[in-house]
Amino acid sequence: MICTNPFYTLEIGGASLFSCRPSGKNTAVPFDWPIFEIDGEKTEIAPETFGLTDRRFLNDKIEQLTFSGEARGCTLKLELLICAFTPFFRFRYFLSSNSDLRLTKSGGDSVSYFSYPDEGAVRRTEVRLSEYDQLVHSYRLREVPAFEHEDALMGPILAEERRDFSLLVAYEHGSTYPDKYLCYEKKDGKIALCAVKGNYLHGQSLRDDPFESIWFQAGAVDGDTDALARAYREFQLEYCSLNAASRKPYIFYNTWAYQERNRFYNKQAYLSSMNEERITKEIGIAHKMGVDVFVIDTGWFSKTGDWETNGSRFPSGMKHIADLLKERGMILGLWFAPPAAACTSEILKKHKGNIRSANGKTSTPGPVWETEDSYDMCLVSDYWDDFADRLIELAGKTGVRYFKWDAVSMFGCDAPGHRHGGEDSSQWERADNYSFNLVRYLSKIADKVCAAVPDAIVDFDVTEHGRCVGLAFLSSGKYFAVNNGPYYPNYDITVPPDQWINVFVNPGPARGWVCRKTLCYDKWIPSVLFMTHYLPDDPEASQLINLASLVLGQNGIWGDLPNVSDNGVALFRAVLNEYKRVRGDVTAADPVVYGCPGDSFEVYEKINRKTRRGLISVFTNAGGKYVYRVKSAVDGKPVVFGGASISEKDGFTYLTVQAKGPSAAILFFGGKA
Ligand SMILES: [Zn+2]
Known part of the structure; x- marks a missing residue:
């Protein structure tokens, strides 16, 4: 043929x-x-x-x-x-x-x-x-x-x-x-x-x-x-993917940053802020800032596996939260650990035989972020199908559309009787077949959910080593690429007891150096598929650096929203309003990149070749005057945030930045009608 x-x-x-x-x-x-x-x-x-x-x-x-x-x-x-x-x-x-x-x-x-x-x-x-x-x-x-x-x-x-x-x-x-x-x-x-x-x-x-x-x-x-x-x-x-919503350049907000801060700065439990009052307050601010998808991280559920909403934390129910979001034009996202099933969960009763097991020993149950002890289930077993059904059911009951999957290692099951080898196969073969098949089953779950709920998005956290990173999952969903970046031990620094183990958790330019590294994928694979979160905290100089970074397609806000000043909220609103006018063009644009994160001068042109619309983000780390010839053909005068100006000479567009030190600027082209 x-x-x-x-x-x-x-x-x-x-x-x-x-x-x-x-x-x-x-x-x-x-x-x-x-x-x-x-x-x-x-x-x-x-x-x-x-x-x-x-x-x-x-x-x-x-x-x-x-x-x-x-x-x-x-x-x-x-x-x-x-x-x-x-x-x-x-x-x-x-x-x-x-x-x-x-x-x-x-x-x-x-x-x-x-x-x-x-x-x-x-x-x-x-x-x-x-x-x-x-x-x-x-x-x-x-x-x-x-x-x-x-x-x-x-x-x-x-x-x-x-x-x-x-x-x-x-x-x-x-x-x-x-x-x-x-x-x-x-x-x-x-x-x-x-x-x-x-x-x-x-x-x-x-x-x-x-x-x-x-x-x-x-x-x-x-x-x-x-x-x-x-x-x-x-x-x-x-x-490539039939799951089109995963490609949409929404602005995502995730509650985890504050849960972690609260633990380490205020010595509170990770879940002490996981309640209706706090979440409702954050929703109000997220709306003012221009967030599209509001993701409630771990702790919203009563038991892993069954994934019912925790009624004492959310007395009005999760549907109420989703409705609050919907009224404000936002979508609900929830955190899941796909392999986790609480010891007293209903789903475990049915799947006792599908607990992950290695060397003849089933996994030992342990607490999942201050919730009930849970077993690690084998996803390359019939468990996958019931987990997918549970997510579909939740989408119907609560309105959740964004599923954040965390804590999925690709190793650890060699049990016979699942879907990766029986008694005839050696233990090693079953272990390899499990690791090989894990990502296929993750895709099967995501595809089943998206077939039933066409506007669903599944995002897979690959912030740690040993995750199944490659093209398989990208045909079904997207990656959550960076959490906070390096830990102290990455740099051979001993962590004192009860110290936050991450290094890049403060406002300022440094976190951006780490997070922008992931933009290296954007030449081959759109940055919108490698979500990374940036800090919204004051001061304004840090907010501009974080905004100039996130609008390049990683699109995540990692927040402690009630702590952001009114001016900061207004700045996010103003920048994200401009971004939303051109985000289709920015997402479609293959990048022109000059410099690397951490360099004195770093430029990202994200201009759609066909429409000449899009944006340019500029970062400086050292003071001085920078004059840069723009490679993309751009449409008209830009809307500029931060200290940068545009001039024309000999048919070229030049961008000039006079920096005192670390700074950023964003130039939006073609946004205004
Ligand atoms: Zn197994």
């Missing part, structure tokens, strides 16, 4: 799985059929009978094509997601059999998901998404010259700049570098994406337990690697 859109011609089936020819080019890139090890033999599944069996639109843009065919006693099904507006497409496999054929592992996982010819004269870049940087205590993106330092590349994105076009392949999984579950390798004149560990079980019956792969992505653009990154960024924003 041949499938075309403005960007490519895709020939599916035949000598190769598919062959992709970018529009206007003579060269096609053939992708080989997958190779599995079945009953000890490497088996290329190349069905002669391969053909289209189903075709349907999943939304107004994304179409799903299903192909199926028989080969060597197996049925290979291919699901392909295409869209007329992007050069990128997604695909995955299902492998099953009517006879008792089994996937095997003679020497570890043995699957080649796809491969394509290794053209010699190309520039390849590995785009690594899960490098954990201890200096800023958060994940960051790294571009690495591919195959120059390692033979087995983690990716998950591999970019290839050829003479007349650039090719991208990627896989949707997530783990922290260098913990590889799949990798790209060069072999037999090909570049192949291979399974490394945990992808399936040795002896997995294709009749009783058919194999379902993760999703893969591919596409090509007319241009260099930078053009590829721009197109890929747009794909991630508009045409």
